Amino acid sequence: MSIYQASVTAPVNIATLKYWGKRDKSLNLPTNSSISVTLSQDDLRTLTTASASPSFKEDQLWLNGKLENLNTPRTQACLADLRQLRKQDEEKDDSLPKLSDYKLHIVSENNFPTAAGLASSAAGFAALIFAIAKLFNLQQTNSELSKIARKGSGSACRSLFGGFVAWEMGSQVDGSDSKAIEIAPLSHWPSMKAMILVVSDDKKDTSSTTGMQATVATSDLFQHRIENVVPKRFEEMKQAILDKDFAKFAELTMRDSNQFHATCLDTYPPIFYLNDTSKKIIKVVERINSDAGEVIAAYTFDAGPNAVIYYDEKDEEKVLGAMYKYFGSVDGWNHKKFQHGNNEDEIKGVSRVILTTIGEGPQSTEESLINESGLPKLATSTNN
């Protein structure tokens, strides 16, 4: 039995200028451009093996050891696009195996616990699209592939690049110009680091898809944000990245996180993602910056209470030193060189920290998750 396969890894990205709002729901076309930082795959990545064989009976996806449903309109749209591109190549070159006609077996695993509540769909769809593109030997650029990933999960398009990434909203009705581009590679500013504070939450958040549609439909402030605030901020943030101006980048990042959550609160009925612990983290970052006499740390929050803190390696002592004082008792600290605070300093509500850096885009790998029968190998990666 001939089985063709390719394995890749793809990273998580965390927006610093937020994507919130679709102008076209089925194509995942956004109401505004966004910017993100790609995080290191050493700490957070999805590994995906895509395989194709004439012997497979149906398309199947195993995610973290569990069979998942591939029959969603979004996933089907991605598979159709990739097969279409492969078919074009096969039509040009008769010697190519007809992979576009074969069923696919896809196996995917995250190296971070799902329980951490980190949005994994971006890394997941980026890895899915990149793995199949490798399997099909597609020659499209990552920007072209990002348009396909976008249809699976909007923010997934930004996980096709490492370093600093923009998702240009585009203006075409068919989405042909709504794609990710690299603002600057990891090598431009490799000292940028990130700390994730995983915040416990006792309630179910409104899903981003539902939430953003409600915001677009009901928030008066939202229209002003996308028309009058984001276009200018997009240019300013790109420039701050190119200038490696951390203070500017940080202020824009914090203002944009706040404004995104403000439009959630202006939604009717209101949507809350920040909780009291999130607010305490904001106050800690404000104190770190005020003690330093300059802006050396930036917070950002997505559609949930978890915080991501960006800082430059040169300020690690100050930033992590302060953070350790308040959150030193939880898991995830990889060294104990910082001074733990008094018990009364401790802020409750954070369940773990993840210390990481910015990282590269999707990578090919020799590590396969599929055995000779085209089925998942026994799980070896961390997942729960």
Place this chain on the structure above:
Amino acid sequence: MSIYQASVTAPVNIATLKYWGKRDKSLNLPTNSSISVTLSQDDLRTLTTASASPSFKEDQLWLNGKLENLNTPRTQACLADLRQLRKQDEEKDDSLPKLSDYKLHIVSENNFPTAAGLASSAAGFAALIFAIAKLFNLQQTNSELSKIARKGSGSACRSLFGGFVAWEMGSQVDGSDSKAIEIAPLSHWPSMKAMILVVSDDKKDTSSTTGMQATVATSDLFQHRIENVVPKRFEEMKQAILDKDFAKFAELTMRDSNQFHATCLDTYPPIFYLNDTSKKIIKVVERINSDAGEVIAAYTFDAGPNAVIYYDEKDEEKVLGAMYKYFGSVDGWNHKKFQHGNNEDEIKGVSRVILTTIGEGPQSTEESLINESGLPKLATSTNN
């Protein structure tokens, strides 16, 4: 010794269309018009006696039994305005005693605990201005007096009326058209009731004066709110009150509370007044409305985590019944006719409830707080 005196009471008002932002700080001129509901003085009022005598050596104010500083620019501006009006009357009628030249002794008491964290400056300044106006026998309308109260504390101007009140922002540079007017008296909609949930808070809030200046200076969304949202909402809310359309009034009230807090969050650095308990109260109100199949309760939050819930008397059973389920174990319930929920339903973080109705504007009273020597009588009212 001749002592002239007058005693009045003035109510608390709670904005349903929020005042947030000054266009002139010293005159307390707002960036937008606002609307409020006056609460019953049976539950929340300031009682103030103003007295004048040629024997008094200096202006003095006792608030809740403590001597307070009268030498603030705001209070001085109020006293100067009132003395100026009195002087005009004295110049026209030689037989009038020259009260405008006498020093004032003012004694003021609230009938609600300061610890409840309810903004008392509105009732306090309204009572102060109304008491001195009575003492001086001024013939100005309450709208005219509201302009003086406004200089003491912006929202105090709305406490010069009962029922439903608008503060028209005006356009004059000197503030001569920035005043309160009655939208509808208490008798128009006497079945409107209010429930206050006093929420415990462990942090010091940003003061409204500081907070609103920061919002005006830094929030991009704020400008849009005052220019494009509030003017339309002001007219719609007035009409909903005139129509006694509770559902419309309620939705506008909740949207405006949310949007006010959204602009606080869009302030840089962000200002948070709502805490996790406030959010749970919002969810309870959403559930009450969803269970009723119509909007029968409205929440609003000022610059702090306390909630005020408006509802119509006809829905009291449904609204208070549900509230009792979640908050039945705290002080302030005046009857126990509602079914208490299970322990697991109870929401912590509320320290007491105040059940009240809408009420009248300032009233003259025979109850004096000043003795024959022109000094405070021993306190008899509740205060702490």
